[in-house]
Amino acid sequence: MKRTGRPTSYRPEFCERIVALMAQGRSLDGCASLLGVHPDSLYEWQKVHPEFSEAVRAGRAAATTFWEERLLDIANGGSGSAQAIQWALRNRSKAASGWHNDAQRLEHSGPEGAPVQVEATTIDARQLTLAQRTALKDALLAARGAAQR
DSSP: OOOOSOOOOOOTHHHHHHHHHHTTTOOHHHHHHHHTSOHHHHHHHHHHOHHHHHHHHHHHHHHHHHHHHHHHHHHTTOSSOHHHHHHHHHTSOHHHHSSSTTOOOOOOOOGGGOOOOOOOOOOOGGGSOHHHHHHHHHHHHHHHHHHHO
């Protein structure tokens, strides 16, 4: 069966080039424009060309080494922004672990990992003093204002 569609722009020399570019600290997505292709092409080539997939793995390792060396240089008194380098290490590419992989997921649980128990209490406002009703009203309005921000 004859394949249809646009011919691939993949060339074997891209393997060596991708490693060299990533060794300068670039992410895979950042290399795409330097190779004159869309980032999706790089992900597709990894599926189709095992040698390119291996080159990307080597490039990622080289890029991590690049950023770690920069961070160590700053830790030893060199110039630069450690915060920017930490961001680069965490957010190298959307394919590494999902875009903005420095996001955190937080789950709450009760004792022994059980669900958190929630207790509802009904307040009969008719039994509150005027000062208590005013305080309750102020608290509810403040909570509503905070929720709308």
